[in-house]
Amino acid sequence: MIAGTQGPLQIKGGGTRFVGQFEGDRLSTAGLSGISLYEPGALTIVAGAGTPIAEIEKTLAAENQRLAFEPMDHRVLLGTKGTPTLGGMAAANVSGPRRISVGACRDFMLGVRFVDGAGTIIKNGGRVMKNVTGYDLVKLLAGSYGTLGVLTEVSLKVLPDVECTGTLHLHGLTDQQAVAALSSALGSPFEATAAAHFPKGPSGDPVTLLRIEGFETSVRYRAGKLQELLKSYGTVDVTIGDGAEWQAVRDVTAFADLGGDVWRVSVKPSAAPELVARMDAKAVQYDWGGGLIWALVEEGRDLRAALGAYDGHATLIRGMAEVPTFQPQAPALAAITAGLRAKFDPRGILNTGMMT
Amino acid sequence: MEMPVPSASVISRKAQIVARFLQVLPRDSVISDEMETRAYECDALTAYKCPPLCAVLPSNTQEVSAVLRICHEMGVPVVPRGSGTSLAGGALPTADCVILGVAKMNGVIETNYDDRYIKVQTGRTNLSVTGAVETNGFFYAPDPSSQLACAIAGNIAMNSGGAHCLKYGVTTNNLMGVTMVLMDGSIVEIGGAHLDAGGLDLLGVICGSEGQLGVVTEATLRILHKPEGARPVLMGYDSSEVAGQVVTDIIKAGILPVAIEFMDRPCIEATEAFAKAGYPMCEALLIVEVEGSDAEIDAQLKLIKQIAAAHNPVELREAKDAEEAGRIWLGRKSAFGAMGQINDYMCLDGTIPVSSLPFVLKRIGEMSKEFGLDVGNVFHAGDGNMHPLILFDANKPGDLELCEAFGAEILKLCVEVGGCLTGEHGVGIEKRDLMNVQFDPADLEAQMAIKDVFDPAWLLNAAKVFPLASSETRRAA
16 A cells, blocks of 8 residues: 555554654554464463554453553543554554663564565564664654654563552652752662653642552562652652552643643653743643653743753644744754665655655 | 585685785784684584684784775685683684684773773673772672673673673673774774663663674773672572472562572482582572672571471572582582593583473473483573583594484473573574574575674674574575
8 A cells, every 4th residue: 555655645543643744644553453472471471563552451450460650641631532552652653750770661562563764564573682683673663753664563571560558658749859869769779660840739739649560578678768868848648549649740741731732741840840940831840850841831932942952852742833833953862863764765665754 | 513615715825815814913813823723613402513714813803893894805704702601612613713812802891880881802701800899899790601701802702691680680681881892893882881871772682692793802891889799599499390480479579689500310419429518409499699788688588488488498508608609519510520431421500480390300301311312400590590400421423413402302302391491501503503493594584684784894803693504695695
């Protein structure tokens, strides 16, 4: 189909993550659905790109396993309908709060099969956890937003689910204090698996959250250790349970019903508070211990212009600003990117408006 | 192992090339004397040797850039070299190449404990990265067996792993940013102290590209705080099937040990004779290590021992203190040396789905008889990364070739059961000609297209990774 097409194609998974500009005929991966292999003892699952993530998560849950990178569901934030798919998740390298401890979606992708812009079927990686055979096109395809090829199959590493989740709450911290507290926890041996900060929590006051997961005795022990470690930051409340509150962090639900553009900024954690101060944002949420800033800003504003130069990059996830969706690259990297796109999509027909 | 015919034109211009290098590098950074270049004639795949045209040892990114610009202008092939510990021949020179060694570039540029990273020059050894941060309680997680000697540059080139990557991942999962010099001398910065660099995941494709896309001179690496403690348990079984089942059951129970190591009988026998670690004589031995506080370790090991006991182990031994832990690891850590005492050996590192372990071990045993060569298996069981060690006699004519043929059959078997040719050592020259077993021509073409973008003239380490016939037209262009 790709080989026979003339004009541009926009590649569609579940249609829940419309980020960036699209043009051309739609190519849907919905028909490429289904799990072809799942070996719980080998922590591996392989499925078609159109497979709903919900189906994968349900299958894993039956064996007490999960997608450890905790992929965000964009529907809440973007107001989209539809079904998030494996292919869309992989193509956008979608992770969640646990990215800070276990890695991103790309770190769990073991293999891909895809069709490039000339219609050639290409496979890379496989279904084993350690594989350095040839170049890692799996990583290259992860987060390539359909610009290098159409994913048809993805294999993933999965991990055991946990018995118990503990959440630590700190109150009333400034952004600087919060990031320092989160860094202190993440730099401890107690393995926090998520670290977030809301300058304005549900009650309007600052709330800082840390997550610990594992066997219950272990979670209780580590929670106690972290309470001690962080005592200079005030009272640390602990809740033990299923960790449901983290879904709101993952999906940035706090911004769902608020008007304005939403930016996602990846930074060095300790630099985050100062950047946020420059943002003049309507609302902000920190994840990844400060390394990920979600910013709600006035519609149409170019946030990048306000930030200047820093170690990181900003993506416009939702909004009206007439700026590139993705951070413009340095000329040398832009040239490499253009070269790769020309190799994999010589006619320039795949998601042409993306990542430019 | 076939290598391309060296370019007579390049060799004939040696004097001019060296003269150009001396304009941009101090005299002691340019090695052109024929006796001295022999120091670079091979890496840890010692069966193949070829002195390079010359070697250069730049001290910083700017010098690397100057060297590559000269090579680019003069059409001189370049083979980058970390510490030369590659088991796959990744740093094997050709007679017309310049070895670009990063050994002098071993400094620490920045450590940042709040943001949990270290930035180093890539000639720094793996272990000395941890060495730079351990007084603050931190470590760099990837731990290849050669970590005392191997350089971060080589780790990045081969995407090196280690025994503890079941929990911590391999190099690519711990690499946040690089400074890289392209073949034309231009310097690019990718990623940094933030996560998930913007744009296409170039970092992901550079890591594991075996020095074919550019020379990485500086790297930002993720560091972690050390766990409170770690403790191994050792268990022995009468069959590899049962040991394989134990691994599966541990993983399915929701425990994620930091390491699960496997050894078979030939390996146990060799290590006992060599290191006397007190291992039980059995068909399959597992070492499972978990981390945490004492109480957390106790709780995890209790579960693991329950699972282990349910499968009738011939021995089940928990380390009670650091000395016992050391003894449990002693045999495993001496396995390569022990096999080396018996004879020369070739170490493979194909990876298989864990579920195929019993079948693959049985087939390797059968093939060992067919080829008449002994083989011992050490194995990162949690992630399916095998290390069959085939014994041969390098002084016996034909034995190396027989060993290579046997190795090739094992690797084909790994691919057949759904695995791959190499889990952590890389392709180099060793597995280059087997790439067609795992990949279709279109798969290889897609990979070579990436090299076309980074190194259009195919001057960087070009005789590696891809079968010579597949890359011939590109190399000749």
